[in-house]
Amino acid sequence: ENRMVTVVTASDLVNVNQLNFIASQEDEAKVLSSARIVRLFSSDRKKVENALENCRLPYGRGDGIKLEDFTLEVYKSFLESLCPRPELSNIFKLQGGKDGALSVDQMTEFINNKQRDPRLNEILYPPLRPAQTHTVMERYQHDQAQLKQGMISVQAFSSYLSSDENGVIPPEKLDQSEDMSFPLSHYFIKSSHNTYLTAGQLAGSSSVEMYRQVLLAGCRCVELDVWKGRTAEEEPVITHGFTMTSEISFKEVIEAIAECAFKTSPFPVILSFENHVDSLKQQAKMAEYCRSIFGDALLIDPLDKYPLESGVPLPSPQELMGKIVIKNKKSHKPSNNTDTKRLTDQPANQSNDPVSPSNNTGEMEAESEEDDDDDDDDGKKVSGDGSAEREAVATEEMSTLVNYVQPTKFNSFEASKTRCYHMSSFVETKALEHLTKSPVEFVEYNKSQLSRIYPKGTRVDSSNFMPQLFWNAGCQLVALNYQTIDLSMQLNLFMFEYNGRSGYRLKPEFMRRPDKHFDPFTENTVDGIVANMLSVKVISGQFLTERRVGVYVEVEMFGLPVDTRRKALKTKTSQNNNAINPVWDEEPIIFKKVILPTLASLRIAAFEEGGKFIGHRIIPVSAIRPGYRYIGLRNEKNQSLILPAVFVYIEVKDYVPDTxxxxxxxxxxxxxxxxxxxxxxxxxxxxxxxxxxxxxxxxxxxxxxxxxxxxxxxxxxxxxxxxxxxxxxxxxxxxxxxxxxxxxxxxxxxxxxxxxxxxxxxxxxxxxxxxxxxxxxxxxxxxxxxxxxxxxxxxxxxxxxxxxxxxxxxxxxxxxxxxxxxxxxxxxxxxxxxxxxxxxxxxxxxxxxxxxxxxxxxxxxxxxxxxxxxxxxxxxxxxxxxxxxxxxxxxxxxxx
Structure with a gap:
């Protein structure tokens, strides 16, 4: 146990690998080889050896460093010697630092004038007083003699800048800080499309583990494509119909959801059923599994305060906490004998025949993903998710499980205003058409009802559309392929990293209030929203890659169409193949007018000179803190890279016209x-x-x-x-x-x-x-x-x-x-x-x-x-x- 280290790696959410390192003896495990440290920074061997020597550590090929000698302070000293930071010394001098120290008053002025957000209310968030600054200095200034004199050294100043206290995002923004008492339609909800797939849409494998991993990642809406099982046991299965994807057990998926539904977030989970089971017996099994496995967590009856009536809003995430809500077709009339006979008499081992809409006399007109799809490449009707069959008739057993999320086919915005518990799904192309032709009406629709947007059927490689397009219109359930970590998915991961990773983000007020109207394509300031001016100056980078290559940084903005600027800034490639501590210190990029800061995000990404991705960070403009900040980079999966960082100077303030x-x-x-x-x-x-x-x-x-x-x-x-x-x-x-x-x-x-x-x-x-x-x-x-x-x-x-x-x-x-x-x-x-x-x-x-x-x-x-x-x-x-x-x-x- 004391001589083994396990490293876990994964290429996706399912394929996890473990690599175990075992030392032959316990004493050997407590010694760090000097040669390994030198190889870690192989770009300049002599420089590494000098840094180890300055810290009085052995640096010979056969030498080892005891872990008790390699403390955190020694490690920091080693990094400072290996990677000197002249830009920090210049900043220190600009603040008035003399004889290697800043006074309390100078440090107070620095924090209030450079690091404080000018958008904050000075009464609710008053500037720091010298006494408070002294308390901050105590955490970083270890020289008690200087501390008693009210001074802070360059090293302590550097430690403050790199600390979590000086992070680019306020810690309270990461915690759950948003009001969760509004109707469900007032929130963006983290959603998954074809959750069971691990790869492509045509021949990818299906996995029960995907449901566990997606729910643990904070997703609050998962999709289940259920088909009739052909085995003798007549167990329903989950798969991508009419493709070569594998099948998984419906029951096992329900068990996995019950196991992980509320591990990360206590707020409600929506199960989006696409029900192709045309067997009465197997639909009864589906309903029974949901009841028995979910137990009290399954919401069957509507809440007393929120009856299923016109004009009654949806309940809030707070009131549905710990509940599982099912989205499935719902029958409002008893099924006639013809429907019952058709569902009952069909043998389990026969192929699934499409259910004729003309026979659906016991069912309201309900939506399915294929209803909205326009992709008709080969001449026959293909569904939006690749399947070519309409959903089956909902039996009474399944219908009783459906309440606040009842799918209906979308006809018009005017016709959809009646019942808040009705929702519609839109393929991305159809949603984009509505957004282009009727942007204001689309936003109004999303104030009271849920809308779900899913990828078009031609995305057989499981690629994703840009979710920002539909967040701008207030769409709640923007469903993405979680098995593909592209830029769209990275934006989605960033969006729901905040508010305690609850999977719910409160929409801006003007997207919720009935007396406000919003056009996503506006170029003017939104009523009641103060636009922001943002300036970003890339100063330097730290430990971006161990390779001897040049590196550069890109800065871009996502938000409303008028706010979006792709690749707004690209720095020069670092000289001398320096990727350990490159310095740019170029002119800042200025986003003069960000109309809607609450939906805008800033992306800072680092690349090798050949274009290879190193890491990035996506930050909400409304929460970004100005001043000198380290931007810790993350990989494609939004996981921290620990050492790689970009040092920047950020200015942010309320936008003021030149006049x-x-x-x-x-x-x-x-x-x-x-x-x-x-x-x-x-x-x-x-x-x-x-x-x-x-x-x-x-x-x-x-x-x-x-x-x-x-x-x-x-x-x-x-x-x-x-x-x-x-x-x-x-x-x-x-x-x-x-x-x-x-x-x-x-x-x-x-x-x-x-x-x-x-x-x-x-x-x-x-x-x-x-x-x-x-x-x-x-x-x-x-x-x-x-x-x-x-x-x-x-x-x-x-x-x-x-x-x-x-x-x-x-x-x-x-x-x-x-x-x-x-x-x-x-x-x-x-x-x-x-x-x-x-x-x-x-x-x-x-x-x-x-x-x-x-x-x-x-x-x-x-x-x-x-x-x-x-x-x-x-x-x-x-x-x-x-x-x-x-x-x-x-x-x-x-x-x-």
């Missing part, structure tokens, strides 16, 4: 935005001064109230504290000083503010300025809307004419539009600025004259005080001792 980028920047950093506006106002102020004017500054007391500035920096109220001081000339200041020395009675500022004339004029001016600002904002919005339409129209034209319009030409045309808009907005901004300034100056002069004429004998002092409240807007001077002032009409004319 509103400045607005979002202002909201995210308002202080900087206000400072920028003030700076622009000062720069423009020099252009507004006229000959003889000089800028003066007026000090405002700390207790003066100020109104919030508008977008242009002005106050909405023309009160004393809200006005920007207007320049006065030295001559006017001298006149004011002489006036102040006279013995005329002085009117105080408070008394002037209390006059009815002043208050009335103030209200009028406020309304007038407010109306001007409103008109300006409306004009700006119209300009932005006009540009937005032009931008979309140009982008659409370029997309339609891809052959004649390259990406560079498209970018150039869009950039010209952006430059044109910027110039128009600048011109409009300047025009609005000058008009508001002029209106304010006119307001000031009007108030001055109004208060002057109203105060009578206190004219001079009133003007003086008004100058203090509202400094003159121009270079006109005020004469002392009854001197003449410029007429307001002449002054206004001069300004114009």
């Amino acid at each position: 509103f980028a400045d607005v979002i920047e202002a909201l995210s950093n308002p202080i900087r935005y206000v400072n920028l506006l003030e700076q622009r106002s000062k720069q423009l102020a020099a252009l507004t001064l006229e000959d003889g004017e000089e800028e003066t500054q007026t000090e405002v007391g700390p207790n003066d109230l100020k109104s919030a500035p508008l977008e242009n920096g002005l106050s909405p109220a023309p009160g004393p504290a809200g006005h920007t001081p207007i320049a006065t000339t030295p001559k006017a200041s001298a006149a004011n000083q002489q006036t102040a020395t006279t013995d005329v009675p002085v009117c105080t500022i408070e008394s002037l503010q209390q006059t009815k004339v002043y208050q009335k004029e103030q209200r009028r001016q406020f309304k007038e300025l407010k109306e001007l600002v409103r008109r300006h904002q409306k004009k700006t919005s119209e300009l932005l809307r006009e540009f937005n339409n032009k931008y979309k129209k140009t982008a659409r034209q370029c997309s339609k004419s891809r052959g004649s319009c390259s990406d560079s030409e498209k970018d150039e045309r869009l950039q010209q539009l952006r430059d044109e808009q910027q110039q128009q907005l600048l011109a409009l901004r300047q025009e609005q600025y000058y008009s508001q300034k002029y209106l304010q100056r006119e307001h000031i002069k009007t108030v001055k004259l109004t208060v002057t004429f109203d105060t009578g004998s206190s004219k001079v002092n009133s003007v003086l005080k008004c100058d203090f409240l509202f400094p003159p807007a121009d270079g006109a001077t005020q004469q002392s001792g009854g001197g003449e002032s410029q007429h307001p009409d002449e002054e206004a004319q001069r300004h114009l």
Whole structure:
């Protein structure tokens, strides 16, 4: 026992091989040969030997390393010496690391600014505080002296980046985190097609073990093609009809399902029967096996809360937990004597004759896979799964087992709205036709009823269609050939890896709510869904392959048709045949607008230079974490490869159109935005001064109230504290000083503010300025809307004419539009600025004259005080001792 190691390998889900390694002695099993480690990294023998020597480990051909000496820390040190990571040192320095260490504050800033998801709510998910960062550092910084000083070393920083805590997917997303209390039709359900097959559709072997493996993989809907057994025992069998595939016992399959149905997931399992058994006796056996072997797990009677009535929704996975639901044809009337005689009298050893639909008087029109198939290659009707026979009449024994999943032939979306417990199966070609012609109606149909999509009959090699096509339409049971691990199956495995591998994934809200309508082919933002911007920069790779070959990485996106981008990025092939630690550090690939992140996924795959697949990882966009992350690669079966990884930098945030980028920047950093506006106002102020004017500054007391500035920096109220001081000339200041020395009675500022004339004029001016600002904002919005339409129209034209319009030409045309808009907005901004300034100056002069004429004998002092409240807007001077002032009409004319 202590000297044996067993390695299990498998080419598929059934053919499992075991390889046993046995040491001659127990002591020998506890020693690791140095030569084997050198051979493992055979690309550079000298480099491996130097790394072992740096770790004080023996490296000679006949030397061995004791397992107790080869600890995890020694192993990490060995890898660091074997594969130095200069890119990590550069990142460390960019964060401010000095003398080989980062402080707590620097580490906090790094986690909050680089590693935190900006899409998260800051109240529910607040940024880390220094105390919390220190707790994180304690898990990786083993040097207690540095830890007490609040510092983290490069090695500890590297350990943090490669830890599970810094994984690209939040751990809670892998756990069961979705609400399971909605109707069954509101979930994507992991489904299998022709589950019994291990290879092709025509001559492949059938295996009971496939049902065990598929259920253990989390599948919640399996298919059983049942045919009449020809043996003397008259036992029903499962096989692919009219092909050379082998047969397996129906009873053994039911026993395997009962054994493994709820090992991985407790949620309901749907058995999709394709029943070709035209023997009353054998159908009775089928029903009896289901009842006796499944026992209480078999759902026979509908739940009291969910009767089989029109308008009643399907029960939820939570309410059906631990239950097995059967999908089979259902008879709603007692079978007549003709049907009973036809099913009973037929000998078991005769070939199965097709059941005539005209004789099905005791049965509703029900679907079967062959009903929807359009593949008629050889002139006769062939079913969608390769068989050429309709299903048999359902006996009463089998009909009583069917409740919430009753198959019916699909006629139209309008005719299918009545009963939620009716469902239809579509061959992929027919489903694609419905999706193309009636996408919105297809989505609406899937809100209340189940639909099952299965591969077309010409896929005799058991290949798969792309499931993303039908997830986009809300189809629940997208059934695939589990024996073929192609890209389609890999996407399916990724999809159901989350939510605790329960086999159920909750559909997006707009695919469930009756008041929402969704078009899978939309190119616009979905109502209630915030689009995302995603950027991926491939920095380096680690231990991608042991071969001395160049490697490269591809990045692609799957989702809605508008979001999908196949092979969006392909890095250069690594130099010097370096596959151990290649460095690319190329320009990032930017997915500027991902309309539906909840159904979009990012695939990162590594290949050898000849195109040989190394590994990949598929990640949901809605759950991806930004920052510096290691992407651990997996094989075709979604199994971890342990060492191979790709190091990337990811940026993800809410999508903002270019036209509103400045607005979002202002909201995210308002202080900087206000400072920028003030700076622009000062720069423009020099252009507004006229000959003889000089800028003066007026000090405002700390207790003066100020109104919030508008977008242009002005106050909405023309009160004393809200006005920007207007320049006065030295001559006017001298006149004011002489006036102040006279013995005329002085009117105080408070008394002037209390006059009815002043208050009335103030209200009028406020309304007038407010109306001007409103008109300006409306004009700006119209300009932005006009540009937005032009931008979309140009982008659409370029997309339609891809052959004649390259990406560079498209970018150039869009950039010209952006430059044109910027110039128009600048011109409009300047025009609005000058008009508001002029209106304010006119307001000031009007108030001055109004208060002057109203105060009578206190004219001079009133003007003086008004100058203090509202400094003159121009270079006109005020004469002392009854001197003449410029007429307001002449002054206004001069300004114009």
